[in-house]
Amino acid sequence: MENAGSYGLAQRGRVVVSDLVIGYDPTESPLCAFGEADIIIALEALEALRSMPCLKPKGIAIVNTTTYQSLTVRISKGAI
Numbered sequence: 001m002e003n004a005g006s007y008g009l010a011q012r013g014r015v016v017v018s019d020l021v022i023g024y025d026p027t028e029s030p031l032c033a034f035g036e037a038d039i040i041i042a043l044e045a046l047e048a049l050r051s052m053p054c055l056k057p058k059g060i061a062i063v064n065t066t067t068y069q070s071l072t073v074r075i076s077k078g079a080i
Contacts, residue, residue, distance in 0.1 A: 015047060044068060 019032045037055045041062045042048030048063040055061060 015050075017047075017051070 019030065021030050021032070024030060032054050034053050035056055037051075037059055039060045039062065040048065040051045040055050042051060043064045045063055045065055045067070048061060052061070
């Protein structure tokens with residue numbers, strides 16, 4: 001049996017954020033700063049809200065609007 005610490009954040013119910021930079025200048029940070037993202041692709045609506053400060057004023061947001069309940073919410077409702 002594997003140690004629970006060896007699983008990635010997504011498998012432990014945590015947030016995973018990835019930045020993809022095209023045309024990267026090595027003298028700049030590879031992470032997207034506030035107001036610099038041309039496009040945000042969010043697989044969950046609440047995470048899209050957290051990322052919106054990074055979007056440029058005329059940027060594009062692609063958001064999956066499917067609602068997900070966390071494991072702890074599902075367990076407390078007896079859904080599992």
